Amino acid sequence: MAESESQERNYDNMERMMDHSRDLEELLDQMEKNTVQATWMTYNLVAIRTNPDLANAMMHLEDAFLRCKEQVEKKWQETLMESRGEGQKKE
Template sequence: MAESESQKGNYYNRGKMVENFETDMEELLEEMEKLTVRATWMAYDCVAIQTNPDLCNALQHLEDVFLMCKEQMEKKWQEVLLE
């Protein structure tokens, strides 16, 4: 009797392990898909920048303007906090 109960416990544990393994594998697969998409976009961006130098300049200008805007927003926020 004790053997059959321990066997049931072993089967249950194995079933849980398989279920956990499947869940972990699904999560890893999703992460790999996300990384693949990101790598594809990075490669696309590299090709686009190499074939169109104006794009690189436009992106640099956009980044500069963004940083200036961010700096101004931080200054304004500090002024609001001090009032």
Template sequence: MAESESQEGNYENRGNNVQNFKTDMEELLEKMEKLTVQAAWLAYDCVPIHTNPDLHNAMRHLEEAFLMCKEQIEKKWQEVLME
């Protein structure tokens, strides 16, 4: 009788392990799908940059303008705080 209870416990343990394994695999599959989508969008975004050098220059100019604006806003904010 103790042996049959032990076997039932082992069977339940295996069942839990299988369920945990399935859950883990589903989570990993979902993460892989998200990474695949991100990689596809990254590749999609890189194609225009490589085929159109003007786009790269325009993006660099836009980034420089953004950083200058950010710097000015931070300076103004510091002035407001000092008042």
């Protein structure tokens, strides 16, 4: 009887250790991802600070992107309104 309880405790302990091991592995994976992301952010900051033209180019690209996004949204709204209008005509 005592041996059976001992084996049960050992099994429970092993199960807990496996869970902790999995949790630790997940934490390490997340830490690795965060480290890589921080490294890239640092690299980008250094690149921008050492080359002011790059910052200007990034601002230009952002402006172009926003203008493009605005046009796409406008066209989407026009298309949506046209399709609603056609749907009402058919009914």
